[in-house]
Amino acid sequence: MAETGSRAPMRAIHPLHAALLAAIVPLYLGAFLSDHAYSRTYQIQWSNFAAWLIAGAMVFTGVALLWALVDLVREGRRRGRPLVYFLLLAAIFVLGLLDSFIHTRDAWGVMPEGLILSSILAVLAVAATWIGFSGLRGEGRWT
Amino acid sequence: MKRSTLFAAVALAALAAACGSDPAPPEYGANPTIPERERPLLPSMKIADPAPWGDQRPQVPEGYVVTAIATGLGIPRQTLVLPNGDILVAEGRGGGAPRLRPKDIIATFIKAEGTSSAASGNRLTLLRDSNGDGVYEGRTVFAANLNAPYGLALVNGQLYVANQDALVRFPYRDGQTRADEPPVKVADLPSAINHHWTKSLAASADGRFLYVGIGSNSNITERGMAAEVDRAMVWEIDAATGAHRPYATGLRNPTALAIQPGSNLLWAVVNERDELGPNLVPDYLTSVREGGFYGWPYSYWGRNADPRVRPQDPGKVALALRPDYALGSHVAALGVAFSTPAMGAAFADGVFVGEHGSWNRSVPVGYKVVFIPFRGGRPSGPPVDFLTGFHGRDGKTRGRPVGVTVDPRGALIVADDLSNTIWRVAPLRRSPAAEAPSGPAAQPERGRPPSATPY
Numbered sequence: 384m385a386e387t388g389s390r391a392p393m394r395a396i397h398p399l400h401a402a403l404l405a406a407i408v409p410l411y412l413g414a415f416l417s418d419h420a421y422s423r424t425y426q427i428q429w430s431n432f433a434a435w436l437i438a439g440a441m442v443f444t445g446v447a448l449l450w451a452l453v454d455l456v457r458e459g460r461r462r463g464r465p466l467v468y469f470l471l472l473a474a475i476f477v478l479g480l481l482d483s484f485i486h487t488r489d490a491w492g493v494m495p496e497g498l499i500l501s502s503i504l505a506v507l508a509v510a511a512t513w514i515g516f517s518g519l520r521g522e523g524r525w526t
Numbered sequence: 527m528k529r530s531t532l533f534a535a536v537a538l539a540a541l542a543a544a545c546g547s548d549p550a551p552p553e554y555g556a557n558p559t560i561p562e563r564e565r566p567l568l569p570s571m572k573i574a575d576p577a578p579w580g581d582q583r584p585q586v587p588e589g590y591v592v593t594a595i596a597t598g599l600g601i602p603r604q605t606l607v608l609p610n611g612d613i614l615v616a617e618g619r620g621g622g623a624p625r626l627r628p629k630d631i632i633a634t635f636i637k638a639e640g641t642s643s644a645a646s647g648n649r650l651t652l653l654r655d656s657n658g659d660g661v662y663e664g665r666t667v668f669a670a671n672l673n674a675p676y677g678l679a680l681v682n683g684q685l686y687v688a689n690q691d692a693l694v695r696f697p698y699r700d701g702q703t704r705a706d707e708p709p710v711k712v713a714d715l716p717s718a719i720n721h722h723w724t725k726s727l728a729a730s731a732d733g734r735f736l737y738v739g740i741g742s743n744s745n746i747t748e749r750g751m752a753a754e755v756d757r758a759m760v761w762e763i764d765a766a767t768g769a770h771r772p773y774a775t776g777l778r779n780p781t782a783l784a785i786q787p788g789s790n791l792l793w794a795v796v797n798e799r800d801e802l803g804p805n806l807v808p809d810y811l812t813s814v815r816e817g818g819f820y821g822w823p824y825s826y827w828g829r830n831a832d833p834r835v836r837p838q839d840p841g842k843v844a845l846a847l848r849p850d851y852a853l854g855s856h857v858a859a860l861g862v863a864f865s866t867p868a869m870g871a872a873f874a875d876g877v878f879v880g881e882h883g884s885w886n887r888s889v890p891v892g893y894k895v896v897f898i899p900f901r902g903g904r905p906s907g908p909p910v911d912f913l914t915g916f917h918g919r920d921g922k923t924r925g926r927p928v929g930v931t932v933d934p935r936g937a938l939i940v941a942d943d944l945s946n947t948i949w950r951v952a953p954l955r956r957s958p959a960a961e962a963p964s965g966p967a968a969q970p971e972r973g974r975p976p977s978a979t980p981y
């Protein structure tokens with residue numbers, strides 16, 4: 384992941400892009416916690432919450448992914464952190480879609496795949512945000 | 527001989543292999559194959575694609591004729607043939623369970639594509655054939671402003687109507703075309719959420735008790751266990767006091783009830799759970815044992831535990847009864863009626879079952895009325911197609927059968943809630959002279975006004 388010898392200045396993440404990206408952490412984390420609560424209590428409302436949180440997260444993931452793709456194309460430098468960031472978001476989008484479908488199952492049919500996917504998504508969301516926001520460090524450059 | 531049998535077996539196996547992912551045909555009868563559960567990412571679906579009938583008609587067996595005796599109704603569901611031959615039609619659409627998940631919104635939208643957009647009638651319409659020619663020229667609104675009426679029963683001069691929230695009754699005298707007064711409430715029925723809102727109804731032969739089928743509040747407890755109190759069961763209601771008790775439980779959605787002539791046993795058709803695969807779980811026809819538990823939600827077809835239910839209850843699973851007769855998975859049986867010899871020799875002993883048709887299957891099933899032959903009071907053979915052609919070869923769906931009722935004079939009345947039509951299927955009368963003594967024209971005109979003015 385170490386990006387050495389890069390001299391070309393990288394644009395920092397756009398504030399709106401940053402806001403979209405920031406949203407996915409609480410949403411996927413919330414989905415994971417809700418799935419976890421359902422798995423412990425059998426209270427179906429937690430599973431409903433998880434389904435909505437994932438649906439919301441998918442909206443933000445989708446727009447952020449599109450933005451990341453445009454950035455990637457415009458930068459003309461398809462490696463390093465921008466590429467990792469894009470790939471992470473793409474992975475989140477694919478797994479999030481899978482998790483959305485899993486959450487259309489009724490009652491305990493969501494388990495255990497839903498809980499496993501939501502936990503992976505929460506971790507990936509933190510990772511994507513970490514890398515995405517790294518551009519804000521220093522002088523607004525990708526380091 | 528042996529070689530040809532072997533060849534046939536190989537050919538069949540090759541054919542089966544070639545069909546690949548095509549779902550196997552549904553299993554019928556007392557011992558259906560219960561395949562492994564499937565857990566697809568998305569349920570297989572094929573929603574009815576409605577089209578008008580135009581010049582087409584449903585298909586009937588040789589020697590029978592089908593006619594549309596009423597059209598333009600407001601979602602006809604169940605019918606009742608009154609002693610004088612008049613037909614009452616319960617019209618309405620109930621439910622309106624809240625949508626709790628993204629899935630509920632999407633699924634509601636998709637499934638609505640396969641149903642009628644007509645306004646809910648919320649009424650009982652009376653149809654009359656004054657001269658017994660099979661043309662129902664008379665039509666009145668018997669009662670209006672009901673709340674999604676569904677089950678109907680006439681006993682001891684009382685017409686009982688199962689609304690989606692209450693059992694009510696009207697006094698009825700022969701020949702009446704309109705109710706004299708507003709209905710009297712017999713008992714409240716469970717109506718919170720009302721995911722499965724239809725309340726089916728049958729009256730005991732002596733009229734002391736009414737049996738009301740109450741569907742579950744979910745597919746498989748996805749609205750929580752608390753929502754299932756007093757659901758998925760048949761209530762026995764005392765006609766005199768309105769007091770009720772569960773008569774049988776674990777019946778996911780008992781959409782139609784009937785009392786068997788002779789034995790006076792209660793029978794039901796029940797719609798089972800979805801989203802376990804195209805060939806699970808069979809909808810069924812069963813005699814309803816008093817105090818019996820039929821599995822929902824914990825298990826299906828006897829003791830096959832459903833892992834989607836939490837907390838599970840192995841004690842209840844161990845008690846679960848196996849139903850009498852599988853109708854096939856996803857056929858959506860919504861009507862049942864015992865036949866009479868007047869229906870013709872081939873359909874004299876058995877029940878007719880109206881099948882609304884599937885959504886949870888890539889190859890649609892149901893969308894027809896079948897006849898289950900009986901012998902000695904029990905189902906005795908595979909279902910026989912009686913009224914078909916609702917789902918055409920062109921992939922269009924022109925009608926969806928719901929309630930079926932046998933007119934003792936020899937006709938099957940079928941409610942169709944997609945084309946909003948009442949169909950009448952009767953044996954063809956080839957020689958009027960030969961059947962004059964029992965033919966409809968010979969029926970005395972009991973309770974009929976001399977002129978059919980009000981309609």
